[in-house]
Amino acid sequence: MDIKEKPIGVFDSGIGGLTVLKEILKALPYENTVYLGDTARVPYGIRSPETVLRYSFENTRFLISKNIKLLVIACNTSSAISLDSIKEAVNIPVIGVIEPGARAAVKATRNKIIGVIGTEATIKSNSYAKAIKKLDEKISVIELACPLFVPLVEEGWTDGMIASLITEKYLGSFKNTNIDTIVLGCTHYPLLKKVISDVMGPKVILIDSAIETASEIKNILKTSGLERNKEGSTFREFFVTDSVEKFKNIGEKFLGEKINNIEKIQLGG
Ligand code: DGL
Numbered sequence: 001m002d003i004k005e006k007p008i009g010v011f012d013s014g015i016g017g018l019t020v021l022k023e024i025l026k027a028l029p030y031e032n033t034v035y036l037g038d039t040a041r042v043p044y045g046i047r048s049p050e051t052v053l054r055y056s057f058e059n060t061r062f063l064i065s066k067n068i069k070l071l072v073i074a075c076n077t078s079s080a081i082s083l084d085s086i087k088e089a090v091n092i093p094v095i096g097v098i099e100p101g102a103r104a105a106v107k108a109t110r111n112k113i114i115g116v117i118g119t120e121a122t123i124k125s126n127s128y129a130k131a132i133k134k135l136d137e138k139i140s141v142i143e144l145a146c147p148l149f150v151p152l153v154e155e156g157w158t159d160g161m162i163a164s165l166i167t168e169k170y171l172g173s174f175k176n177t178n179i180d181t182i183v184l185g186c187t188h189y190p191l192l193k194k195v196i197s198d199v200m201g202p203k204v205i206l207i208d209s210a211i212e213t214a215s216e217i218k219n220i221l222k223t224s225g226l227e228r229n230k231e232g233s234t235f236r237e238f239f240v241t242d243s244v245e246k247f248k249n250i251g252e253k254f255l256g257e258k259i260n261n262i263e264k265i266q267l268g269g
Contacts, residue, residue, distance in 0.1 A: 013038050181205045
């Protein structure tokens with residue numbers, strides 16, 4: 001098989017990574033893709049680093065068996081904990097969502113005060129703060145875990161009173177700081193962009209790691225001669241570890257298009 005024809009592999013703890021796949025498909029519409037959502041074991045954000053690492057390796061092994069040319073770790077929690085180990089273990093390019101998001105935030109901030117929101121595991125790992133400081137050590141980073149955001153989005157409550165109250169409660173503490181940029185450091189948070197922006201005001205820039213990651217993938221494929229730029233038919237495959245039906249219903253909202261070709265698999269013996 002011509003290496004350009006090989007698919008891009010994307011994994012996430014569940015449905016949320018479809019926000020990343022969506023941006024990849026926008027930036028690279030001719031690429032073949034294989035998506036794995038570990039829906040039986042979501043959420044990763046409340047688990048220990050050892051468990052997240054083990055799950056991430058199982059996901060990686062599965063996607064490698066699908067003959068992928070590049071691996072995208074769409075889950076912020078997995079990226080925060082397992083990116084370096086996975087990079088070392090495989091011989092294809094591996095891209096996580098933390099560094100692209102950090103880079104975009106550093107570019108965007110004017111006053112060098114950045115807020116980062118994510119799951120408990122992502123925030124505990126300090127990965128965003130480390131990635132931002134590596135680029136500019138003068139930047140102050142204020143990190144905040146927002147654990148209720150994931151179930152809120154999964155429930156479909158991305159606007160309205162409940163979403164506003166929870167957002168206000170979490171981000172109220174950011175209002176007394178001079179944060180001018182916030183990194184949406186979780187797959188689900190781009191769906192809360194509007195309510196977050198309403199709470200923080202229009203002057204605060206929201207960084208969507210998914211968009212930044214997609215443009216980084218495009219660059220890597222281009223510079224390494226791996227980009228598939230042929231028009232015509234492409235394949236999109238989806239694998240889940242729990243209900244196909246549920247993934248299809250909620251997933252289509254995340255991806256913004258119909259999802260076919262979903263297969264249930266088992267991971268982790
Ligand atoms: N995909 C996860 C992330 O981006 C959110 C859901 C979870 O906790 O597994 O951190």
